[in-house]
Amino acid sequence: MSKLKLEHGISRIRRAKLQSSIDQTVADDIELMAEWSNNETNYVVNELLRFALTHEEDFQKYKASAAATASRPAVSAKQSPAKPEPSPTSTAAHA
Numbered sequence: 001m002s003k004l005k006l007e008h009g010i011s012r013i014r015r016a017k018l019q020s021s022i023d024q025t026v027a028d029d030i031e032l033m034a035e036w037s038n039n040e041t042n043y044v045v046n047e048l049l050r051f052a053l054t055h056e057e058d059f060q061k062y063k064a065s066a067a068a069t070a071s072r073p074a075v076s077a078k079q080s081p082a083k084p085e086p087s088p089t090s091t092a093a094h095a
Contacts, residue, residue: 006037
């Protein structure tokens with residue numbers, strides 16, 4: 001099994017807001033790990049999630065499949081609708 005490696009003192013990364021509630025015991029352990037590694041809790045959470053996501057094989061297969069599907073050009077069976085011809089009454093009104 002792989003090991004999670006936290007680098008000490010590396011906390012500055014680009015972030016996106018994600019709100020979630022976690023168990024208090026997990027939060028306590030994250031705080032303790034942040035203290036132990038001399039990092040911000042955000043960094044520890046990111047590293048734990050990154051570690052878990054890269055080691056989840058089913059998710060990685062899904063991710064690869066989703067990326068392959070998104071990179072294929074969309075082929076539409078529908079053709080663009082033809083422009084309606086103006087009715088004779090509407091052209092007569094402009095004359």
